[in-house]
Amino acid sequence: MADTTKSTTKKKNSVPATRAADSATPLLALDDVTLRLPDGAAARPILDGVSLRVERGETIGLVGESGSGKSVACRTVLGLLPKNARTTGEVRVEGTDVLTAGPAGLRDLRRNKVSMVFQDPRASVNPMRRVGDFLTEGLRLGGMSKKDALARAEELLTEVGIRDPKGALRRFPHEFSGGMLQRVVIAAALTSDPALLLADEPTTALDVTTQAEVVGILRRLQATHGTGMLFVTHDLELAAAICDRIYVMYAGRIVESRPAAELFARPRHPYTAALLASTPRLEEGAEPPTAISGRPVSLAEAPTGCAFADRCAFAVDRCRTEKPALVEDGTGAAACLRVEEGILA
Amino acid sequence: MNRNLLRFLAGRVVGMVLVLFATSFVVFSAVHLAPGDPVTFLMRGRPITPESRAVLTAQYHLDQPFLKQYFLWLGDVLSGDFGRSVQFHQDISTMITDKLPTTLFLVVYAMVIIAVLGLALGILSALRPGLIDKIVLVWTGMAVAIPSYIAAIVLLSIFSVKLGWFPIYGAGEGFSDMLWHLTLPAFALALMFAGLLARVTRASMLDELSREHVEVARARGVPEGQVIRKHVLRNALGPIVTVVGTMVASMLVATSIVETAFSVQGVGSLLIKSVTAKDFPVVQAVTLLVVAVFMIANLIVDLLQPLIDPRVALGGDQK
Ligand SMILES: Nc1ncnc2c1ncn2[C@@H]1O[C@H](COP(=O)(O)OP(=O)(O)OP(=O)(O)O)[C@@H](O)[C@H]1O
């Protein structure tokens, strides 16, 4: 308990200084992160050489089909690894490596620096405890008095647009709609005033109008609190609308990264192009969406070369045997052997 | 909320009264359903003197029509008069109130053992899959299969006969002496139920451990101990309370075996003696008592459930 209070007080005094002084170190940096799970004799790879950056105050998108490893990547940032997972590479939050951090370091990271918003608000809040308990749990861990914690929670509920925030604290999760509960979850994620917010498909479980509201709230709060955000989604169009830069993930690897507008306008990787073509567009005269043929593969069942080769319209023989590296180009990077050939032009 | 509670309680009390009413009717008419003269049935095997016939006729109002007999008997029962034991020639209410404290002591003692042992082992095996988990599974499998009288004999032969740590029979006088006398009976009574509780606790905990909100709590830096207490165990309480509730009445019945094995003079051994001696009025009284306890325990469980899970409405519907 003693080290907890110490770390919070330390944080309180040094945060502005740290944020200003260490502007050179990125807020979040994943460097060549590989994660394997033991599956019988051979270890099953889940992430393979993932590198990713989030700067302070920035919104970074992480898109990809189901099972591509987006959630695992997010959890890795919090040091929440599946049992028996083996990792290589580095995950640095404000310069401190998460993968080698001890229990105290992880606790400080989770309580003070990074918060996560999960997909389904119904599942992420304990249904048997009051919303007030949920909101104040983190603050109370930091040693705040119950009264102060409740006052702070009330403030945040007002910020996320919950009517009658005082009454809301006394209510139970099942008395809220999905959208309202996701607002509560967002408020809870912001109680510690984190430098980084991991949003793992925060709107997927909500209906369309509520989605827009929740995204709006996230954007506003992120701007006012100066929080960096890693925004995970299936929805490229949404990612393009709110993110500064987007990483596209396929079967545990980053296949392309680029500023949002650029990625949307001129994708270089066939997978990104296929993903874009499969996203319904709203503007007039847009092509109808075409689904990507085949089903997404996991890294374990992918061919030795490019994991997308079997579904790619441009694949040639060497795509199946030769693993493409993520090569920098003018605006970003793409991992495709034929990217130079201008196949998508 | 309070109005709901009152309405719920009123409904349940009416229900309980109806069930007790029906039970009392079945229990009463059993005497008359038996073939032959009720007096012969009630005196089973004992010589019937004109005096005893007169006493029984008066006590059971045998000279009245059937339904009238029943209501007269019910009136007596409601005023606390269960009649006299055929076997012991004593007032049944007095006999039961004399023996009840011993049996209650035994049941509460066993409950404490069940709660401590069952919860501890259930929690341990849910949190530490592996050796402890296996031991608990094997033991609970055995405990559920081994009836309490075997447990009683084994405990007696080891701890009383061989080691001499505990007395062989009797209930003792005063708190500490009773504690000493009733330790083995309480364990004999508790072992099976503790096994059951351990299993239920384990299953319920495992169920809750896999919930996403548990992961969310960890992701917020909540220490593991607090995650287990405030999220996992807290949420797993529903099934635990339900199973403990159903145990109360079963334990009351199971005391008959354990009390007999340890020669403890309680309500349970009284039931066995009365059944073997066909002392029907006593069996009637104890049966009604067990049914009443069963219903009260159920009512308490139902009242607790909404406090545990706010989504459960009074009466058990999920909102
Ligand atoms: N705890 C775990 N144990 C074993 N395998 C896991 C675990 N978590 C994830 N995986 C595997 O890792 C891979 C990536 O899963 P992940 O949940 O990160 O995908 P995702 O991109 O978030 O998909 P979705 O869009 O459906 O959420 C999947 O093949 C999944 O089966």
Ligand SMILES: [Mg+2]
């Ligand atoms: Mg996911």
